[in-house]
Amino acid sequence: MTTLARTPDYFALLQSALDISRQKNATAVEAALSIENGFNVDVHEGDVENVEHHTSQSLTVTVYRGQRKGSASSTDFSYDSIQKIVEKASTIAGQCAEDPFAGLADPAELATSFPDISAYHPWDITPAEAIQKLIACEQEAKAYSSKIAQSESLGLSTYQTHYYYANSNGFLGHEKGTNHTVQCSLIAKEKGQMMRDGEYTTHRNSQHLQSFSELAHTSADKAVKRLGARKLKTQQCAVLFEASVARSLIRHFLSAISGSNLYQKSSFLFDKLHQPIFPSWVSIHQDPFIPEALGSTTFDYEGVRTRKLDFVKEGVLNSYMLDSYSARKLYMKTTGNAGGAWNVMVKPSVAKDTHLLKQLQQGLWITELFGQGVNLVTGDYSRGAFGFWVENGEIQYPVNEITIAGLLPAMFQQILAIGADQDFRSSVITGSILVDNLTVGGL
Numbered sequence: 001m002t003t004l005a006r007t008p009d010y011f012a013l014l015q016s017a018l019d020i021s022r023q024k025n026a027t028a029v030e031a032a033l034s035i036e037n038g039f040n041v042d043v044h045e046g047d048v049e050n051v052e053h054h055t056s057q058s059l060t061v062t063v064y065r066g067q068r069k070g071s072a073s074s075t076d077f078s079y080d081s082i083q084k085i086v087e088k089a090s091t092i093a094g095q096c097a098e099d100p101f102a103g104l105a106d107p108a109e110l111a112t113s114f115p116d117i118s119a120y121h122p123w124d125i126t127p128a129e130a131i132q133k134l135i136a137c138e139q140e141a142k143a144y145s146s147k148i149a150q151s152e153s154l155g156l157s158t159y160q161t162h163y164y165y166a167n168s169n170g171f172l173g174h175e176k177g178t179n180h181t182v183q184c185s186l187i188a189k190e191k192g193q194m195m196r197d198g199e200y201t202t203h204r205n206s207q208h209l210q211s212f213s214e215l216a217h218t219s220a221d222k223a224v225k226r227l228g229a230r231k232l233k234t235q236q237c238a239v240l241f242e243a244s245v246a247r248s249l250i251r252h253f254l255s256a257i258s259g260s261n262l263y264q265k266s267s268f269l270f271d272k273l274h275q276p277i278f279p280s281w282v283s284i285h286q287d288p289f290i291p292e293a294l295g296s297t298t299f300d301y302e303g304v305r306t307r308k309l310d311f312v313k314e315g316v317l318n319s320y321m322l323d324s325y326s327a328r329k330l331y332m333k334t335t336g337n338a339g340g341a342w343n344v345m346v347k348p349s350v351a352k353d354t355h356l357l358k359q360l361q362q363g364l365w366i367t368e369l370f371g372q373g374v375n376l377v378t379g380d381y382s383r384g385a386f387g388f389w390v391e392n393g394e395i396q397y398p399v400n401e402i403t404i405a406g407l408l409p410a411m412f413q414q415i416l417a418i419g420a421d422q423d424f425r426s427s428v429i430t431g432s433i434l435v436d437n438l439t440v441g442g443l
Helices: 008-023 079-095 127-144 212-225 243-256 259-263 324-329 356-360 408-413
Strands: 028-044 047-065 068-074 148-167 172-190 193-203 235-241 284-286 309-313 344-346 363-370 380-391 394-407 415-418 433-441
Touching (some): 008 047, 008 172, 028 127, 047 079, 068 079, 127 148, 127 212, 148 193, 148 212, 235 356, 243 344, 243 433, 356 363, 356 415, 356 433, 363 394, 380 408, 408 415
Antiparallel strands (some): 028 148, 284 344, 363 380, 380 394
């Protein structure tokens, strides 16, 4: 795979976009350039289903004329193309209405130092090698148990990304990263019942991926354990969200404190800053500088320095998640979160060797969620789920065709424990989360 080098040509290209914009009487301008390169392969039952090489590039120029804003993009990096997109952005800006909150980030907020976050680790693997490894993984998974009827899909993807950003306030920055993912999905069959499950591994550094052999065994074990799934009667009970699905609860919280939802008053956490949202022992912290982590970055999409933040401290909502525009709308300051959250970590409440099944005692352990039944305005929560019924802290049997329902404000307050089994396969990092008294809909 071709490795994209950090080259001054891209900085010169961005500078050209700024210069041309100034010549057209722009009062401010910003330009962002992104490049992505990689491939993905998929196999099924020993056959290659897909081999796709992916190369993309994009340049976006945003021109400001006072408080009027216009943007245009192109995949063509030639000088003529830059002139055209600047002209188009300028025309759009001239036709737009004034927005008193529009504009570049405050110069005082821009990043001036760029610590090493070790985000770039290209994987020296070819599509042919990837196919060979996936087929071997599939064979090992099927050999794990006679109950594995077939594979659903196995895939490997590896990508390199480069992001360059410049603005007329003097900022010029470059971030590069890699992401490698391998996934295995299988179908188990017994007594006429077929169940699907699988596993995936993802990391910036291929050396830290789960081995293909371990992935095969974990995927097969998860699929087999789904067999014999039953239904439940509708009831109120405690629910343990496995770490891989517990992160969705934290994502709902982050969406509720994001600037765009707040200034539109479309969040149940509007006007809740400095109020208790979680139990007093809960802390949710952002750290954008963790080496090799998926959410690490030294500046956001506006060039603003990223920072360590306590979104929740001792249960209290300590900070919103804002970019420059939403901050101005709320008469606050940016938190350096244009583009999202950067390594949000939920502090465990138990020791590393503690499994929350014991604390659950009796209730439902959720391992997969379906659907998008979440209303951020009201906090209403309802999603389909698959999991396991637990009694005396021990798994009894798998359950399916159920829904989990509640209100997010109440669910956050009803958290009983947060596990130390943290899942690092995301920019949101949490362990399992045990929530009391949810409605489980079934028969």
